[in-house]
Amino acid sequence: MPAPGPAPGAAPPAPGTASAAAPGLQPPRPADDDVPVRAQDQAHINEFAVNASGLSNARTRLADVKAELELLDDAETEAMLCDEEGSKRARVADGFFLLADDEFEEHLATHKRRLTERRGALADEVAEIEARQAALKAELYARFGNQIGLEA
Numbered sequence: 144m145p146a147p148g149p150a151p152g153a154a155p156p157a158p159g160t161a162s163a164a165a166p167g168l169q170p171p172r173p174a175d176d177d178v179p180v181r182a183q184d185q186a187h188i189n190e191f192a193v194n195a196s197g198l199s200n201a202r203t204r205l206a207d208v209k210a211e212l213e214l215l216d217d218a219e220t221e222a223m224l225c226d227e228e229g230s231k232r233a234r235v236a237d238g239f240f241l242l243a244d245d246e247f248e249e250h251l252a253t254h255k256r257r258l259t260e261r262r263g264a265l266a267d268e269v270a271e272i273e274a275r276q277a278a279l280k281a282e283l284y285a286r287f288g289n290q291i292g293l294e295a
Contacts, residue, residue, distance in 0.1 A: 219255075
């Protein structure tokens with residue numbers, strides 16, 4: 144019995160299409176899918192990788208500063224609840240020193256102010272890196288589509 148042919152009046156399949164290929168074989172991948180990597184693209188990919196590392200480091204430093212601020216808040220609360228009047232022990236570097244109440248409060252306030260400024264600077268740094276990463280990601284995905292993976 145002869146194999147069924149194309150429907151009457153139908154055009155024969157074009158060479159290179161799935162219908163013209165042997166059963167079970169995929170047609171060759173079009174050359175349009177291969178996007179050449181320009182020097183500018185490679186520079187953006189490298190920048191993305193460096194920024195990803197920097198972003199991770201900045202987030203870690205930000206978390207450390209936030210944790211230290213929480214410890215200072217706890218220390219301030221404990222100092223207010225402390226029964227000792229006149230002086231308090233404060234840790235400076237590796238040692239503890241007795242400070243008058245007003246000096247202790249000034250020491251805490253100064254340290255908190257510095258850490259708050261540092262937290263703000265780190266939050267700004269994280270936001271800048273995230274914005275640049277988003278721009279690079281959009282540009283690279285627009286150029287390469289799903290051929291590039293930029294997720295960690």
